[in-house]
Each structure stands twice: as structure tokens, then as C-alpha cells.
Amino acid sequence: MNDFVNQFWNWYVILLVLISIVACGVLLWTQSSPPPAGKVDTTGHVWDETLEEYNNPLPKWWMWLFYITVIFGLVYCALFPALGAYQGILNWSSGGQHAKEIEKVDAQIKPMYDKYLKMDLKALAADKEGVETGKRLYLTYCMQCHGADARGAKGFPNLTDNDWLWGGEPAQVVETISNGRMGVMPSHAQLGAETIKDLANYVRSLSGLTADSVRVAKGKEAFNSVGCSGCHGPEAKGTQALGAPNLTDKTWLYGNSEATIIETITKGRNNQMPAWKEFLGEGKVHVLAAYVLSLGGGSK
Numbered sequence: 683m684n685d686f687v688n689q690f691w692n693w694y695v696i697l698l699v700l701i702s703i704v705a706c707g708v709l710l711w712t713q714s715s716p717p718p719a720g721k722v723d724t725t726g727h728v729w730d731e732t733l734e735e736y737n738n739p740l741p742k743w744w745m746w747l748f749y750i751t752v753i754f755g756l757v758y759c760a761l762f763p764a765l766g767a768y769q770g771i772l773n774w775s776s777g778g779q780h781a782k783e784i785e786k787v788d789a790q791i792k793p794m795y796d797k798y799l800k801m802d803l804k805a806l807a808a809d810k811e812g813v814e815t816g817k818r819l820y821l822t823y824c825m826q827c828h829g830a831d832a833r834g835a836k837g838f839p840n841l842t843d844n845d846w847l848w849g850g851e852p853a854q855v856v857e858t859i860s861n862g863r864m865g866v867m868p869s870h871a872q873l874g875a876e877t878i879k880d881l882a883n884y885v886r887s888l889s890g891l892t893a894d895s896v897r898v899a900k901g902k903e904a905f906n907s908v909g910c911s912g913c914h915g916p917e918a919k920g921t922q923a924l925g926a927p928n929l930t931d932k933t934w935l936y937g938n939s940e941a942t943i944i945e946t947i948t949k950g951r952n953n954q955m956p957a958w959k960e961f962l963g964e965g966k967v968h969v970l971a972a973y974v975l976s977l978g979g980g981s982k
């Protein structure tokens with residue numbers, strides 16, 4: 683698509699291209715007639731007193747090669763978009779060609795995904811070929827965040843364990859991949875450094891980590907009174923509908939050091955899993971969900 687701000691530049695480009703091509707032809711024409719028989723034309727350059735440079739036209743075959751390129755140029759300009767905003771007789775565009783190629787590939791792979799779509803997710807997760815396909819998709823679209831081995835990184839959940847933020851039931855995994863998820867832990871800076879430290883000690887004690895027992899008792903009380911339990915549950919075992927993690931297990935999204943937990947509580951966390959349904963289509967999401975399930979995470 684050519685976007686010219688006004689017609690002037692459109693015609694400027696068209697004339698520049700056409701005049702250049704025609705000028706090449708005219709130049710060839712004027713230089714192609716041989717000097718009258720018997721007469722020798724020279725360029726006027728002389729070396730070593732008698733060595734003169736002849737001004738003969740190019741050989742005929744060579745000349746014709748140049749004429750052919752001029753004709754080729756004009757035909758090309760007529761067929762393809764080469765002249766300003768003119769689309770060309772063939773109406774070709776790189777975007778159109780790309781779209782056609784994508785359409786062709788989609789038509790080729792559609793039967794395969796249709797077959798997978800008909801399969802139950804658990805069956806597909808046990809299907810060798812289906813899992814291989816899912817792995818290829820995973821390595822293309824998901825690896826950069828969840829890692830090549832799907833074990834995640836700080837802020838990016840491990841997909842191979844039993845610990846799910848949003849749930850490991852087939853329907854939940856499909857929903858996560860299709861529409862994305864937004865994990866929001868609000869900032870609690872208003873509680874003050876002391877209470878936050880109490881809370882951090884309590885959270886650490888939940889998974890058996892060393893903690894100050896006086897702070898643990900105060901933190902436990904605060905956990906319920908300031909509303910942590912509203913999201914993480916009264917026993918801090920998490921709430922999948924909100925993506926609020928279980929705080930009693932050994933799996934950490936951000937880290938279990940006192941400093942990291944204090945940072946999480948003070949500043950809050952905002953984490954986004956992108957939505958893929960529009961971009962990849964239902965078939966690929968289905969196969970990806972099967973791949974995630976095949977990683978052994980199971981549901982819990």
C-alpha cells in the first residue's frame with residue numbers, strides 16, 4: 683500500500699521512473715549508430731603520442747541486451763506496483779501474497795487440527811504425535827516466558843508441577859491459554875513496615891521456613907484482619923478463581939526470602955499471561971493445552 687500525502691509526490695515518482703527508463707533508451711539509441719564508412723571517430727584521448735581511443739558504438743548483441751532491460755523495465759512497471767500509487771495490472775501486493783500463502787498453509791494443516799479438536803484433551807495429552815505437535819507450538823510461542831523445559835522463572839509459573847495458580851483441570855488450562863490471565867496482588871504499603879514484616883514471617887512459617895515466632899503470631903492475626911485471607915483463603919491455601927497462590931507449599935512465583943515476600947506485600951504484583959485464542963485459533967490452543975497437561979502437572 684502506498685501512502686502519499688498528496689498527488690504531487692505520486693506523479694513525481696511516476697515521472698521520475700518513466701523519464702529515467704525512457705532516457706536510458708534514448709541514450710542507447712543516440713550512441714548506437716556507427717560512424718560513416720571509412721571515417722574513424724575518436725574520443726580525442728591520446729596516450730604515448732599516437733595511441734588514440736576510438737569512439738565505436740557498443741557491439742550489437744550488447745546493445746540489444748540493454749534494449750531488452752529497458753523494455754523489461756517498462757513491462758514490469760505496467761504489471762507490478764512500481765509507479766507511485768499505481769497498483770499494476772496484476773494487482774499484486776506483498777501483503778496479498780503473504781495472506782495467500784498463510785491461507786494455503788492453514789488449509790493444509792486444518793484437517794490435522796480438526797482431528798485433534800475432536801479428541802478429548804486427556805486422550806490428546808497421551809497421544810505421541812499430538813504432544814509432539816504441541817511441543818513445537820510451545821517452543822515457538824511460549825518458551826520465551828515459561829522456558830524451554832516449561833519450568834518457568836521468577837514471575838513465570840512452572841507448568842510441569844502440581845501447583846496451579848489458575849487450575850490444572852483441562853477446561854481451566856484451555857481458558858488460561860485462550861483468554862489469558864491477569865494476576866493482581868494489590869500493594870499493602872499502607873500497613874506499615876512492622877506489620878508487613880510480621881506478615882512475611884507468618885507466610886514463611888506456613889511452608890516450614892525459619893521465622894520469628896512472636897512475629898508469626900502477630901502476622902497470623904493480621905493475615906485475617908487486613909484481608910489477605912479474602913484472596914489467599916483463611917488457611918492461605920490459595921484461590922484459583924483469583925489466581926491467588928497457595929502460600930503453604932514449597933512453590934514460589936517470586937521467591938521465599940523474607941526480603942522478597944516483604945517486597946511482594948509492600949508493592950504488590952501485577953502479572954499477565956497473554957490471550958492466544960484470537961492469534962492461534964481454537965485448534966492450536968487445544969493442542970497446546972494438551973501439551974501443558976502432558977508435562978505431568980496433573981490437576982489439583
Ligand code: HEC
Pocket residue numbers: 820823824825826827828837838839840841845846847848849850855858859863864865866925953954955956958970971974
Ligand atoms: C509474555 C510472557 C508469556 C507467554 C509468551 C506465555 N505465558 Fe503463560 N503465563 C505468563 C504469566 C506471567 C503467567 C502467570 C500469570 C499470573 O501470575 O497469574 C502465565 C500463566 C500460564 C498458565 C497458568 C499456570 C498456572 O499455574 O495456573 C499456563 C497454563 C500458561 N501460562 C501456559 C502458556 C502457554 C501454553 C503459552 C504459549 C501459548 C504461554 N503460557 C505463553 C506469561 C506468559
Ligand code: HEC
Pocket residue numbers: 847864865866867868870881882885905908909910911912913914924925926927929933934935936937943946947951952953
Ligand atoms: C485481591 C487479592 C489479594 C489480596 C488481598 C492479597 N493477595 Fe497476595 N496475591 C494475590 C495474587 C493474585 C497473587 C499472585 C500475583 C501474580 O500472579 O503475580 C498474590 C501473590 C502473593 C505472594 C507471592 C507468592 C509467591 O509464590 O511468590 C505473597 C507472598 C502474597 N501474595 C501474600 C499476601 C499477603 C501477606 C496479603 C495480605 C497483606 C495478600 N497477599 C493479599 C492476591 C491477593
